[in-house]
Amino acid sequence: MSQSSIRWEKDADNIVVLTMDDPNQSANTMNALYQKSMGETVDRLIAEKNDIAGVILTSAKKTFFAGGDLRLLIQATAEDAPKLAAELKEMHRQLRGLETLGKPVVAAMNGTALGGGLEIALACHHRVAIGGTKAEFGLPEVSLGLLPGGGGLTRVTRMLGIQNALMSVLMQGPRMKAEKAQSTGLIDELATDADDMLAKARAWIKANPNAQQPWDKSGYKMPGGTPSTPALAMNLPAFPANLRKQTKNANYPAPKAIMSAVVEGAQVSFDNALTIESRYFIKLATGKQAKNQIKAFFFDLQKINGGGSRPSKDTYPVWKAKKVGILGAGMMGQGIAYVSAMVGIEVVLLDQTVEAAERGKAYTKGLLDKRVSKGRMAADKAEATLALISTTDSHTDLAGCDIVVEAVFEDRAVKAKATELSEANALPDFLMCSNTSTLPITGLAKASKKPENFIGLHFFSPVDKMPLVEIIRGDETSDAALAKAFDFVLQIRKTPIVVNDSRGFFTSRVFGTFIMEGMAMVGEGYHPVSIEQAAAQAGMPVGPLAITDEVSLDLGRKVRVQTEKDLAAEGKTLPDHPANAISDRMMDEFGRFGKKAGKGFYDYPEGGKKVIWPGLIETFTKADKVAIDESEFEELQARFLYRQAIESARCFEEGVLTSVADANIGSVFGIGMAPWTGGVLQYINYVGLPEFVARADAFAAKFGDRFTPPQLLRDMAASGKTFE
Structure with missing residues (x-):
């Protein structure tokens, strides 16, 4: 039979x-x-x-x-x-x-x-x-x-x-x-x-x-x-x-x-x-697009959630956090508190004052109230979830915490103090996590007495909605710490990707190329509407100028200045980028710093929708760039995707990335890389390695070295390999 x-x-x-x-x-x-x-x-x-x-x-x-x-x-x-x-x-x-x-x-x-x-x-x-x-x-x-x-x-x-x-x-x-x-x-x-x-x-x-389907019955009407x-x-x-x-x-x-x-x-x-x-x-x-999406959203995602980048469970059994300390009750800290409480973890939310911590807790209450009002959560369940969060201004209340996440200012001294006080009060072998988005983890871990227990957990805003967490492994981070961090991210129902330490890690580094390419286009004289539309039609969720306003231009300059100082200490220099001149002029000449200041690349009228700042067009847009043909518009779209893909390939070549799945899912879930591409490295596969390298070289000759493909891509193109 x-x-x-x-x-x-x-x-x-x-x-x-x-x-x-x-x-x-x-x-x-x-x-x-x-x-x-x-x-x-x-x-x-x-x-x-x-x-x-x-x-x-x-x-x-x-x-x-x-x-x-x-x-x-x-x-x-x-x-x-x-x-x-x-x-x-x-x-x-x-x-x-x-x-x-x-x-x-x-x-x-x-x-x-x-x-x-x-x-x-x-x-x-x-x-x-x-x-x-x-x-x-x-x-x-x-x-x-x-x-x-x-x-x-x-x-x-x-x-x-x-x-x-x-x-x-x-x-x-x-x-x-x-x-x-x-x-x-x-x-x-x-x-x-x-x-x-x-x-x-x-x-x-x-x-x-005598059952029949409705459409098989006589007289059926749709x-x-x-x-x-x-x-x-x-x-x-x-x-x-x-x-x-x-x-x-x-x-x-x-x-x-x-x-x-x-x-x-x-x-x-x-x-x-x-x-x-x-x-x-x-x-x-x-077709090719379906293959991109199947690879990313089924196979790559399955590999990640199955622990593809996690140390062996045979050596490091699955771990569950019981009590998490969160340092800083601002936008990031309050979001981390919410997702932790939602899965039943006890939370200590700490800020400089109890009032500030209470404001952070109120964020969770607001989200829970919304769930109750929509019938998605019972009132008693919401009350019990909120009760899991305690607020404080004293580090002594970190007693019993088996994991601490600091979400304080991007300042090494402030973060070092947070690490010192956490180690003095939490459990002896607790996991110390930094929510930094740019500062190298290895350097931050120097403030720790146990750098093997120090790791980066880069959340994305808003935490309650964004599905990704980027785990950054420092030079001394142990496998045990990495396994715990991975398990914690899954425990709070997020998708973990794992990268090695570097300046800007993976997501921030690649995301920066997208917004800077948009500013470079402003400097080349392209109309800002063309720039934003090119990004949208390439599949990016928000245009580079709008997102730069959200992040704020002055924050970008602070990161650049700090990076220049750090590199100078190493005897290196930061290559100039055409976006820097545009950013500096926007702030120094026009006093435009972004959305929080009420004016950046866009104007933000009170009670109205944002609109492109007219002065941006008057100052930068060239007459021959106001109306561009289809091929030039396609070139703008390609530049956005190529810059992100090239930088990701560099991360892979340098060992910052070690997993194709982490690269693809991290780029889509974390920084909004066009989902139809299947992610940054799958996009290179989609174009074809030889074709990608040839066009990248052409872009480098036309727009600068930032488009020069790394040797890794040249070698792969020559050998017929793809990112698998």
């Missing part, structure tokens, strides 16, 4: 329970064995349907179904299109066979059903899931540069209607808990546990012996109408306009394909809609 991933059991009521249980994997995926097993199972159901009262489809794994096999999909090329088309056609045959069986079919979802897993469930007539768990449901393919190709797009459109399908499920690809999925319409019924789930499934089958319905037709032209606004016209083919497939598919029969869906899916799956 051939191997199968689906078990068949028929009970006394003639209800067949199909249990998906791949014998070769910890999760069920749409691999070759599943495709064969489901095909055989559906054929058997059709052959024996006269002896069947109904079907329950469930899983023996922790998850219901994990979706498509991305290991195979990431390798797909244009030459594989016919094979993909045949596989999709067979998948559609199987799921159509299931839903047109003439017998009630229920999906009993015992765990997560995302992507292909939910597509299977959507082909059932009724969906039951266990409520109150961490299980997630949704069609998140858009985040991987894809669309649901197993019939999910077509089915959810006919279930919910065009507008609801696009806005609630497909365009953003949200992952929903069972309760949210039920309110959205993806799940029909919630159960308390596995037994209740199966009981509800059996009861529904008995109550609905909710909200089709594109020919006058009310919907009147609103349809706004859909692509809103999409362009959301994506800023950047390089994101998946949302465009989803919208097209939904609207086109809604105008034809169900089976023809599946064909349309398949064609769009194949075009995306064989």
